Amino acid sequence: MFESAEIEHDIDKATFEERLPQLRTDILNAQFELLEARSFPVILVFGGMEGTGVIDSLTNAYTVLDARHVIASAFDKPTQEESERPRMWRYWRELPSRGEMGVYVGAWYSAPLTGRILGKSRAAEFEQELENIKRFESMLAAEGALIVKFWLHISKDEQKKRLGKLVKRARTSWRVEESPWGGSKRYKQVKLAAEHMMKVTGKDSAPWITVNAANRYYRGLTIATTILNAINARLAQTGHEAPVSAPVSIPAINSQTVLTALDLSRQLEKQDYKKQLARHQDRLNQLLSKKKFKKRSLVLVFEGNDAAGKGGAIRRIIQYMDPRRYRVNQFAAPTDEERGHPYLWRFWRRLPRQGDVAIFDRSWYGRVLVERVENFCSEADWRRAYGEINDFESDMSDAGAIVIKFWLTIDKDEQERRFKAREETGYKRYKITDEDWRNREKWDDYASAVCDMVDLTSTSNAPWTLVEANDKYHARVKVLKTICERLEESL
Amino acid sequence: MFESAEIEHDIDKATFEERLPQLRTDILNAQFELLEARSFPVILVFGGMEGTGVIDSLTNAYTVLDARHVIASAFDKPTQEESERPRMWRYWRELPSRGEMGVYVGAWYSAPLTGRILGKSRAAEFEQELENIKRFESMLAAEGALIVKFWLHISKDEQKKRLGKLVKRARTSWRVEESPWGGSKRYKQVKLAAEHMMKVTGKDSAPWITVNAANRYYRGLTIATTILNAINARLAQTGHEAPVSAPVSIPAINSQTVLTALDLSRQLEKQDYKKQLARHQDRLNQLLSKKKFKKRSLVLVFEGNDAAGKGGAIRRIIQYMDPRRYRVNQFAAPTDEERGHPYLWRFWRRLPRQGDVAIFDRSWYGRVLVERVENFCSEADWRRAYGEINDFESDMSDAGAIVIKFWLTIDKDEQERRFKAREETGYKRYKITDEDWRNREKWDDYASAVCDMVDLTSTSNAPWTLVEANDKYHARVKVLKTICERLEESL
DSSP, X not given: OXXXXXXXXXXXXXXXXXXXXXXXXXXXXXXXXXXXXXXXXXXXXXXXXXXXXXXXXXXXXXXXXXXXXXXXXXXXXXXXXXXXXXXXXXXXXXXXXXTOEEEEESGGGHHHHHHHHXXXXXXXXXXXXXXXXXXXXXXXXXXXXXXXXXXXXXXXXXXXXXXXXXXXXXXXXHHHHXXXXXXXXXXXXXXXHHHHHHHHHOSTTSOEEEEEOSSHHHHHHHHHHHHHHHHHHHHTOOSSSOOOOOOSSOOXXXXXXXXXXXXXXXXXXXXXHHHHHHHHHHXXXXXXXXXXXXXXXXXXXXXXXXXXXXXXXXXXXXXXXXXXXXXXXXXXXXXXXXXXXXXXXXXXXXXXXXXXXXXXXXXXXXGGTHHHHTXXXXXXXXXXXXXXXXXXXXXXXXXXXXXXXXXXXXXHHHHHHHHHHHHHSGGGGGGOOHHHHHHHHTHHHHHHHHHHHHHHHOBTTBOEEEEEOSXXXXXXXXXXXXXXXHXXXXX | OOSGGGSOOOOOHHHHHHHHHHHHHHHHHHHHHHHHHOOOOEEEEEEEOTTSOTTHHHHXXXXXXXXXXXXXXXXXXXXXXXXXXXXXXXXXXXOOOTTOEEEEESGGGHHHHHHHHTTOSOHHHHHHHHHHHHHHHHHHHHTTOEEEEEEEEOOHHHXXXXXXXXXXXXXXXXXXXXXXXXXXXXXXXXXXHHHHHHHHHOSTTSOEEEEEOSSHHHHHHHHHHHHHHHHHHHHTOOSSSOOOOOOSSOOOSSSXXXXXXXXXXXXXXXXXXXXHHHHHHHHHHHHHTSGGGGGOEEEEEEEESTTSXXXXXXXXXXXXXXXXXXXXXXXXXXXXXHHTSOTXXXXXXXXXXXXXXXXXXXXXXXXXXXXXXXXSSOHHHHHHHHHHHHHHHHHHHHTTEEEEEEEEEOOHHHHHHHHHHHHHSGGGGGGOOHHHHHHHHTHHHHHHHHHHHHHHHOBTTBOEEEEEOSSHHHHHHHHHHHHHHHHHHHO
């Protein structure tokens, strides 16, 4: 869930200062319209890794916005008054009215996160606290609130560097000394707890946006643009449909995404390829015949651009595998029977039993890729799918399955070359249809859908691996190697 | 949550047999229409106390319905096939397609309930399992399924009697011997676990209906009517609004309700009243000055028919109480500021700190009473309110508050007498408005709303007490006595 937030963004001060005035005017206008309409309150929640400057969100809120209609609060330790009442009382006191904005640092997440990170609360308790928060936010959303939540992210190295700097300066050292999570010492715990928090509470009406906070200009523009878009989308709404929730996508501040960050020129020489392929195939078979695997199962998901080489990669995986132990499942448009059931039904039926391998050539991710882009389902449907898919994959891994997901990426030129080559090769001609050519026209929509998919469904128990697939040799070896490594870790 | 299900219903065999043919025809017609439309699947879940004949639901489903389009299953111990896959796999396999019906005994609830009842799972784990179920059912509902869940209830005495009978007969004794919850031995644990299950999973799109199963004819008619109404309401739906969920109300099979079950002729002589009043007032003050109460608080909620005597009862409570320790909160229509916030906001602000007493003369229940009956909010709004209110009251009791709720009942004649008397008494005249007379016209709508409110929000941590209030003396003493008893238990 931190994939996009770990890509470097190099927005410089000049670009920032060029864009800021317009953005500020737009936000003030949106705030004014909001106040005029008095139809809904806006609730902004900020959390993040230590050293990301979460606390600056308050200062920014007061400097960018018209402060008279903003309630901003960082919720320090509860006062005596507060601690004698139900946990949520202090937050209720500070809720904005329709037309106003509430800006909260940490908010109702601080205490549960801290408890979990410091190991004071068990997993089940943490879960319960998060469910309570989910209920609270669902209620706020059902009562009309527009909720946007930001998680500011930095890498571990970046964090170390920053905290070091803060400590050195007298006027900022308090930020580190009062740090409740112990700085970079507990980086991993913070990341895991934050991931779980986002999984449980990031659904539908109150999504989390994870922002790379390493570059302050990028951070500022991303946050401001997200808020602006969310408010304007809601203000633009007429009629009686359900109120529009905040977007799930990170706005495009520059052209950098998890996909463009891939180096598609990676390749492997044929000699090298053959050697490595054979080595990893052997390694895979050894791993699968381990006694420990008898109580586990393996679920491999393949998605990718058309003609990215999913089939070829799958064939290399199963080449020397015991055919009684695996099954390759291919999915086209659902049948009538399948359409009669929830969209996950046809995939549930194909889950492997213990000791087996299930390979999915296209999968449940169709919901948030083709069905989203082609409008085969409503926005509400694909938005809820991210959470449903996370739950589905948690069910699998809770039952012992090792879930590995691959997105095979090629660029537009490479795709064209492959389409044409297929049309010329007799036995491959059936693989290319008019639809494939049509899909190319929506290249950018698919790319955004892929980025959201990776951000919202790459979890520690079922991570995505993005594979540079312009070179088939490189792609196949990377896939096999990734599978072997995950198996080694897990067995 | 078992209030309605503990009222005796005396439907006799003749009445049952008179009504059954029509009901059966109607259900078969509904099933046929469902199949024709193929627009949604129906999922029926049955659970209940041991000895309530839950298993008969399967037999009934097959005999009443056209069995070709019904999937019925009791989910015994998982098979080898099933236990090697995620927990929910077996249920996914048995889901009905659009147009079909699925009838499940125990269903996905059996294992979590049994674990909790036998003390094998902790509270937090049980909660987690229920949250998983909630997510599963939300997903099914979002995918179009109509979900109706029945909990069959009997009193402890009735259960003992029944299990005794079953054991004696050779062909039914297996039912008791295989009982996983140990018969009436764990009656209380079953009731508590079931209450929690209903609180967490009974919301919005998948409500629970609690049915008194003591009288089999009543049970049969109630279940059949509920299913029929739910299917017909959904079939009747046109247009693109959100699909209609199953009703939250128990259908009126006869005129018996928690309200009609009250004996409004109860009264107290003036002499007696004075003595008892003084005694309980003293007792109350002693309880409130206990050291233990310094860490608790008391929340008293008063709702009732207009002119039922709420004010008079409250005055008797505070008569000799330390005025620094209590506050009486009265609520009329919300102010502009209050309307700018979620409906619970104005009540959250009035929660007492430790050692204090907050009395609510009308309360958050306005949402499911006047706002529901007068259409001041949408059906979706008042339906979600039951769960939100349960959460709100759990927050209070988790923080140490003792929550006691009173519904004061008078009959229509008594109300008329009081209205007229008020109009004649100068200083009470302001208490009667045209609106009060208008509300009388909706007497029956209010009565249904009260029954639903009691069924859906009377919980072990915040129970409702229904007070017979035709006689003010009786009512006041019952209120005071109830408060004293709850305080004694809790301190």
